[in-house]
Amino acid sequence: MADPAFTLIYWPMLQGRGEFVRLLFEATGTAYLDLARQPVEQGGGVEAILRYTQGHVPGPTPFAAPILLHERRVIAQMPNIVSHLAPRLGLAPKDETGRVWANQLQLTIGDVVDEVHDTHHPLGSGFVYEDHLQAAKIRAQFFREHRMRRWLRYFEAAIGDAGWLVGDGCTSADLSYFQLVEGLAFAFPRAFADVRGDVPRSLALRDRIAERLADYLASPRRLPFNRQGIFRDYPELDGPAG
Numbered sequence: 001m002a003d004p005a006f007t008l009i010y011w012p013m014l015q016g017r018g019e020f021v022r023l024l025f026e027a028t029g030t031a032y033l034d035l036a037r038q039p040v041e042q043g044g045g046v047e048a049i050l051r052y053t054q055g056h057v058p059g060p061t062p063f064a065a066p067i068l069l070h071e072r073r074v075i076a077q078m079p080n081i082v083s084h085l086a087p088r089l090g091l092a093p094k095d096e097t098g099r100v101w102a103n104q105l106q107l108t109i110g111d112v113v114d115e116v117h118d119t120h121h122p123l124g125s126g127f128v129y130e131d132h133l134q135a136a137k138i139r140a141q142f143f144r145e146h147r148m149r150r151w152l153r154y155f156e157a158a159i160g161d162a163g164w165l166v167g168d169g170c171t172s173a174d175l176s177y178f179q180l181v182e183g184l185a186f187a188f189p190r191a192f193a194d195v196r197g198d199v200p201r202s203l204a205l206r207d208r209i210a211e212r213l214a215d216y217l218a219s220p221r222r223l224p225f226n227r228q229g230i231f232r233d234y235p236e237l238d239g240p241a242g
């Protein structure tokens with residue numbers, strides 16, 4: 001069989017930012033090579049990431065994963081990868097206004113992802129979680145009380161009567177929002193329970209996407225959320241939402 005046209009390179013043990021890319025392929029039945037999840041002898045493993053981020057491969061060097069290889073391009077930055085893939089996979093709005101809006105939402109989802117990461121790593125990524133604990137509790141409480149409901153209400157208000165974030169069909173932004181909602185529900189179950197009544201359209205969108213992705217979500221390709229990814233279920237960081 002010919003090699004797939006698309007190669008994703010991402011940390012093999014966690015969903016992280018790579019999952020936002022993976023969902024585009026999985027939702028559209030697009031073949032892709034998940035390179036770092038292949039054996040090292042076949043060019044996979046963490047070594048695949050390092051080959052690119054350490055500049056051992058010709059072309060522009062990405063700073064971090066996720067990385068997409070497509071044709072002769074090496075593309076990094078999660079929202080940038082999504083905006084490259086969406087029109088090619090039938091997941092982009094048809095008009096330019098819609099595409100700009102979808103991209104804006106995607107970048108905003110990236111902002112939320114950064115904030116969620118900082119709830120458990122407020123001092124930066126150079127320390128183990130235990131070193132963050134005191135600051136993480138303060139940061140997570142702030143996120144729960146002042147940010148989480150606000151973020152979710154923002155996306156809720158963007159969902160139109162058709163039930164999608166942009167226009168009248170499913171776009172890449174919806175798939176990424178699904179992942180965000182799932183991640184928040186996993187990481188902050190208590191806070192999420194407080195907020196869910198405010199966001200019925202978000203929950204309906206989440207369920208619709210889950211249905212579309214049912215085969216993938218039940219497959220071993222979908223890694224479970226874990227404490228290495230962006231969304232981590234530390235009970236000491238959960239609590240009431242504001």
Ligand SMILES: N[C@@H](CCC(=O)N[C@@H](CS)C(=O)NCC(=O)O)C(=O)O
Binds near residue numbers: 066077
């Ligand atoms: N803004 C970038 C962030 C990329 C990023 O931080 N990737 C993490 C994994 S999710 C990483 O590999 N970090 C390694 C590093 O920063 O050295 C994006 O959205 O892709």
